[in-house]
Structures are given as C-alpha cells and as structure tokens.
Amino acid sequence: MSFARSGGELHVDGVALARIAAAVGTPAYVYSWPDIRCRYRQVGEALAGVRHRICYAVKANSNLSVLARLASLGSGFDIVSGGELERVLRAGGEPGRVVFSGVGKSAAEIGFAIKCGIDCFNVESVAELDRIIEQAQLLGLPARVGVRVNPDVDANTHPYIATGLKDSKFGVPPALARELYRRAAASPVLDVVGVACHIGSQIADVHPFRAALAELLELFDALEDDGLTLRHLDIGGGFGVSYRDETPFDLAALGKSLAAALAGRDVELLLEPGRFLVADAGVLLTRVEYLKLAPAPGYRNFAIVDAAMNDLIRPALYQAWHDVEAVAQTGAQAQRWNIVGPVCESGDFLALDRALAIEEGDLLAIKCAGAYGFAQSSNYNSRPRAAEVLVNDDGFAVARKRETVADLMHLEALV
Numbered sequence: 001m002s003f004a005r006s007g008g009e010l011h012v013d014g015v016a017l018a019r020i021a022a023a024v025g026t027p028a029y030v031y032s033w034p035d036i037r038c039r040y041r042q043v044g045e046a047l048a049g050v051r052h053r054i055c056y057a058v059k060a061n062s063n064l065s066v067l068a069r070l071a072s073l074g075s076g077f078d079i080v081s082g083g084e085l086e087r088v089l090r091a092g093g094e095p096g097r098v099v100f101s102g103v104g105k106s107a108a109e110i111g112f113a114i115k116c117g118i119d120c121f122n123v124e125s126v127a128e129l130d131r132i133i134e135q136a137q138l139l140g141l142p143a144r145v146g147v148r149v150n151p152d153v154d155a156n157t158h159p160y161i162a163t164g165l166k167d168s169k170f171g172v173p174p175a176l177a178r179e180l181y182r183r184a185a186a187s188p189v190l191d192v193v194g195v196a197c198h199i200g201s202q203i204a205d206v207h208p209f210r211a212a213l214a215e216l217l218e219l220f221d222a223l224e225d226d227g228l229t230l231r232h233l234d235i236g237g238g239f240g241v242s243y244r245d246e247t248p249f250d251l252a253a254l255g256k257s258l259a260a261a262l263a264g265r266d267v268e269l270l271l272e273p274g275r276f277l278v279a280d281a282g283v284l285l286t287r288v289e290y291l292k293l294a295p296a297p298g299y300r301n302f303a304i305v306d307a308a309m310n311d312l313i314r315p316a317l318y319q320a321w322h323d324v325e326a327v328a329q330t331g332a333q334a335q336r337w338n339i340v341g342p343v344c345e346s347g348d349f350l351a352l353d354r355a356l357a358i359e360e361g362d363l364l365a366i367k368c369a370g371a372y373g374f375a376q377s378s379n380y381n382s383r384p385r386a387a388e389v390l391v392n393d394d395g396f397a398v399a400r401k402r403e404t405v406a407d408l409m410h411l412e413a414l415v
C-alpha cells in the first residue's frame, strides 16, 4: 500500500528508500506507520458489529515505537514473555488490556504480570494454573485467568506455525479445559474471565476460525451450565497475508461470520493479530555487495547482499517466499539470481531464482518483512543486527539504531 514507485524509484509514504539507505545504511528494516495504522483500522471496521478488543501479538514486531503507536490507537497486546510485558509498559500500553499466552510462563514472569495487573493469563496446562494460584497467594493479589483451548482444528498452514492440532504443545483439549475451570473457580485468588485459542499463523481463510469459535462457544455454554459466566472469548491471531499470490485474507467475511456466531451473546471478542498488522508494512533494505556470475551453464548466478539469514530467517526456517524488488530501475539486463547473504550456511538465502535487473551496489527491497523479520533476527556470525526505521506521515526516524560489534561483546568477559 505505502510502498510505490515514483520516477522509477521505490518510495515509502513519499520518502525514497534510497534516501533512507543513504542516511541510515544497510541492512535496515523500514516500516510504514500509516500502513500499520490502516491495517489496524481495517480489523476494527471488519469487527464493527461485535464488541471486541484487538490485542496485537507483540512477538511479530516488538519495536517500541510500533508498540507505542498501536497503544495510542487503543490497542491491547498479546504477550508471550515477561520481556514483552516490559516492552508494552515502556511503550505506554495499558496492562489492563494485556493477555499473556505461552506454554512456559516462569514463576517470575507470572508474579510480574500479576503485579502489573494484566487482564488475563491464557492458561495452557494444569501445572501452570497451579503456579498462577501459588504466585497470586504469595503476592496476596488476585489474578485473572482463562484457559487456552486446543480445538483440534487444521489451519492448513506450515507445520511449524500450526498450533491448534491435538498433537500440538499448545493449549488443552476442551474436555480437560472444563476441569481446569472448575479448579480455577474454586480458588479464591483467581477471577475466571475468558476462554482462548490460537490455532496457527498465516491462515488463508475464515473456516478454521469459524470452527474454532464453535468449539469455544460449546465450552462457553457448558461453563454457563456449571454456573460460570465468562466475560470474553479470545479467537487468537493468525490472519494470513499475501507474500506472493495468496488470496488476501477476507477480513469482512471473518467479521460477518464471527458476528453471526456471537449474535445475542453478551461477551467481548478478543483478537490477537500480529502478522496481519505489520508484515506488509515493512521491507528489509539491503545492498548488493557482489554479483557472482555462473561460470558455465548449469551453475547459478548469485547476488550476494549485505543482509542475511540472521536478519531475516523466514526463507531458511519456513521456506518462506518474499518478493524482491530493485529500489531503482537501472539499465542492467534482467537475469535470474539467487539472493544470498554473507553467512556461512548454504541455508543463508533470502530468495531463489529471481529475475532482476541489478548491478553491484544496487539497493534491493525484500518485501513484506515487517512481521517475524527483525523480531527473529540474531547475531549469528557476529553480525550486528540491522537498524529499524519508522516512516510516518511527515518523514522518517531511526526507531532502533544499528547494533555495533561492541554491543555484541559487552556482556562477555575474557575468563
């Protein structure tokens, strides 16, 4: 949306990407705030018929400026660690709009979240429930909980990001959930407020959501029979984006379907979109260091760039496809290239077999990199992590400085 060509050059919200590269260097992540805001509003509009709260999944892109701006729009947050909670607080997010997911919450994280007064722990096991009770008793503070149910719904997505099948580590089966609710309701320190699920990521259509909501509603009704009235239903995140030629996720259909299923019920719907809000709003900006031409037929052409798998691991980890565009159109002849980084792994590629007209020194934009890009980056090969730039209606600013090698070593000692 915000990334467009003007005079042959790729711009973001009217700012030339070449200008950003000149000012900040490469590799750099560049995010369009107007794009994220637009996506956030799209979700709100699609769900206008339902009392709802968007809890942005922080792990998709946890940059403080992104979180702060989402908080200013009234967003809630879905967190999976104490570190993410600290980020949300630093960014001015409201603890009362935070839900805490994840199978491995530590005692320290639980205690911290109780003290902050988060809205709800999405409990994923009996043992976790007991630990929350213990922490709440220790602190003498109440904790609000819901159970994350595993509805055994096939989200038709990559196995690493399918989370709602019965052999998954996430959530508990509905039958066990009812037992957990009984246990939670019996505890004087717990307030039982919701039920949650999250069935996977990069889900293409609304059917799995409808199926999951049906499971949640069945449990909701069973709990009413047990004398327990929940305040919210949390349908999770996972709305897909179009990396290549995937049909755009039909938000309007989702809204309609969820509204119909919830008609006549006095319950708040929670949604936890991550990728959907930020993926398309970001690019990874990188420069071509070398062109390594195929020496003979049967060999490959390599464009070696200054970004690598440590900056964007999705192609290596999920066989993900990211569109690649040359920032400027040059006179070079189009050829097919494997776009690879300097890391010493054959899995270090950003894109394979792409037709591009490029020369050494050219800038490339790896598209749709705003989600699970920087957030999954590492320092492998002692590579400082990339800078992050946020573009607003009135220009751009560095939202996270490029790391230095000194940053990488400062916790180490010569022992």
Ligand SMILES: *Cc1c(COP(=O)(O)O)cnc(C)c1O
Pocket: 057, 059, 060, 078, 080, 101, 102, 198, 200, 201, 202, 236, 237, 238, 239, 272, 273, 274, 275, 276
């Ligand atoms: C990762 C995650 C999300 C967000 O998933 P997206 O595909 O980025 O929308 C939401 N909820 C939970 C519990 C998650 O683990």
